[in-house]
Amino acid sequence: MSKMAQAFKIPESFPFTSMDLSTLLVFIVTFVLAVRFFKVKGHVQGNLPPLVPGGWPLVHHMPAFFTKNLPLQLHKWAKEFGDVYRVKWFMNKEVHVVSGYTAIKEMLEKDEFCTRRDRYVEIAVGGDQDILMAPYGEVFKKRRRFATSVFRRLGVKMGQGSIEYQIQEEARFICVKISGYSEQPFDVSSDLTTAAGNIICALVFGKRFDYGDTRFQHLQTTMKKLGEEMARWQIPFITFIPYVQDPAAGLRFYSKKLQLFIREEIDRHRLNLDPENPRDFIDYCLLQLAQQDGNEIWMNDDNVVYILQDLFVAGTDTTAATLTWALLYMILYPDVQQKVQAELDSVLGATKPNLAHRDQLPFTAATIMESQRIRHIAGLMFIRDTAESTRLRGFDIRKGKKLVPNLRSVHMDPEVWPNPDEFDPSRFLDAEGKVVKNPPSFLPFSAGRRNCLGEQLAKMELFLLFSTILQHFTLKVPEGAPTPSTEGINKSLSMGPVPFQLCAVSR
Numbered sequence: 001m002s003k004m005a006q007a008f009k010i011p012e013s014f015p016f017t018s019m020d021l022s023t024l025l026v027f028i029v030t031f032v033l034a035v036r037f038f039k040v041k042g043h044v045q046g047n048l049p050p051l052v053p054g055g056w057p058l059v060h061h062m063p064a065f066f067t068k069n070l071p072l073q074l075h076k077w078a079k080e081f082g083d084v085y086r087v088k089w090f091m092n093k094e095v096h097v098v099s100g101y102t103a104i105k106e107m108l109e110k111d112e113f114c115t116r117r118d119r120y121v122e123i124a125v126g127g128d129q130d131i132l133m134a135p136y137g138e139v140f141k142k143r144r145r146f147a148t149s150v151f152r153r154l155g156v157k158m159g160q161g162s163i164e165y166q167i168q169e170e171a172r173f174i175c176v177k178i179s180g181y182s183e184q185p186f187d188v189s190s191d192l193t194t195a196a197g198n199i200i201c202a203l204v205f206g207k208r209f210d211y212g213d214t215r216f217q218h219l220q221t222t223m224k225k226l227g228e229e230m231a232r233w234q235i236p237f238i239t240f241i242p243y244v245q246d247p248a249a250g251l252r253f254y255s256k257k258l259q260l261f262i263r264e265e266i267d268r269h270r271l272n273l274d275p276e277n278p279r280d281f282i283d284y285c286l287l288q289l290a291q292q293d294g295n296e297i298w299m300n301d302d303n304v305v306y307i308l309q310d311l312f313v314a315g316t317d318t319t320a321a322t323l324t325w326a327l328l329y330m331i332l333y334p335d336v337q338q339k340v341q342a343e344l345d346s347v348l349g350a351t352k353p354n355l356a357h358r359d360q361l362p363f364t365a366a367t368i369m370e371s372q373r374i375r376h377i378a379g380l381m382f383i384r385d386t387a388e389s390t391r392l393r394g395f396d397i398r399k400g401k402k403l404v405p406n407l408r409s410v411h412m413d414p415e416v417w418p419n420p421d422e423f424d425p426s427r428f429l430d431a432e433g434k435v436v437k438n439p440p441s442f443l444p445f446s447a448g449r450r451n452c453l454g455e456q457l458a459k460m461e462l463f464l465l466f467s468t469i470l471q472h473f474t475l476k477v478p479e480g481a482p483t484p485s486t487e488g489i490n491k492s493l494s495m496g497p498v499p500f501q502l503c504a505v506s507r
């Protein structure tokens, strides 16, 4: 018998005389596990949101997520389990789903939920090096404040010095492109992506590209591929699946390509930077880099690349997908299209639309808003992380828990929007026919401290591109073609319509 076993030898007078060393070890292990179990139970205690019952062993609710319309499935559960509930994914991983305007607004406005997490998008945007995925804190605030002020200085505003001219130019170019289809069927979404991409180029690089420019085409292809890679990881829960191969290889590859393009432009800008006359977003970044004092570095050379990449990633497909939905609804609701055109004709005649016309074109503005309500491009907004344990709608939410706000439940709430599946722009007009200011239960650009940085720019683009296209063309379903579906599909970070074709007849 070993010395250790001798030391543990149970005296014969001990009641369990048969207890030997291994029994004792089993006893200790069981005791430790029991203590741990009760400790965890104790920790979990509190008013947790309800857990959706049922599910399969190991994979829990996972099979239910493989549906064509996940926001709809989550919305159905919300009706049963309330505005904050829990679902489980592979290996017991939990996600909190937040639904309805009140709960989502409360969530978006709490600092504790202002950190966004998405493992795969983080790979593309350099982890926390940018704005989009930077954790909520001082560095993030400084970068965001900087970007907002540069936007303003570059003309993302009403009045003098507005970027409106560049957007109007882009609207003119897209109309020329559409004319070129000679009323034959075409897919408008790719032209809208080109237009939206070019507006970001104007802002960031200080120039637009001709549609045929090979560098621009290369940029467009890279963006498209990057978007497709991001779309593969759009189902929030999928990021919990352990992988056998590197699923982010494509993301890495295409984001590096986009970054290379941006770095080349930055190098070009360095050669002829005039500190007295910054021309574009890159120039302002270079001036900021030169100014920063060593103690307070919140932006370095790499951050500049990642922030510029954000503007392309977050600012191209989002705008293009929203406009594609709006034009799709015009061919599905020709009476609404006619009403928009009648308003444009009576207010503008042959004058090209500018931002000052927005107030005089309430039905046109309301039609854009209704498109954003009925088909939101970010049905499930970015996943948020709980930075500190806190409460939401009276429930305890522990640090580290993931939250998914379901925007469908806000925009399709029949209590606020009767017959939510009906496309009806008049919902956004008041009794005097003016656009309702701050409509309830409407969050196309989100809210709180992480709301859309490009909201103003996007609103300018949506209005000018939509009104210019409808001023010049009547859009139709091609002769003999089936009616396009209103199903959404994630082709990038945004949800756009299933590809469809339309014909544009000159007016």
Ligand code: HEM
Residues within 6 Å of the ligand: 108, 116, 131, 132, 133, 144, 200, 310, 311, 312, 314, 315, 316, 318, 319, 322, 377, 378, 381, 382, 444, 445, 446, 447, 449, 450, 451, 452, 453, 454, 455, 457, 458, 462
């Ligand atoms: C119709 C077009 C657009 C829509 C519907 C849209 C919508 C959104 C939404 C829903 C978010 C997420 C908010 C959240 O997590 O709560 C967001 C974030 C963001 N958007 Fe947009 N967006 C659009 C256009 C743009 C444009 C044109 C830009 C820039 C050029 C832009 C830049 C950003 C950035 C940088 C963020 C992250 C902000 C942060 O984390 O602080 N977006 N957008």
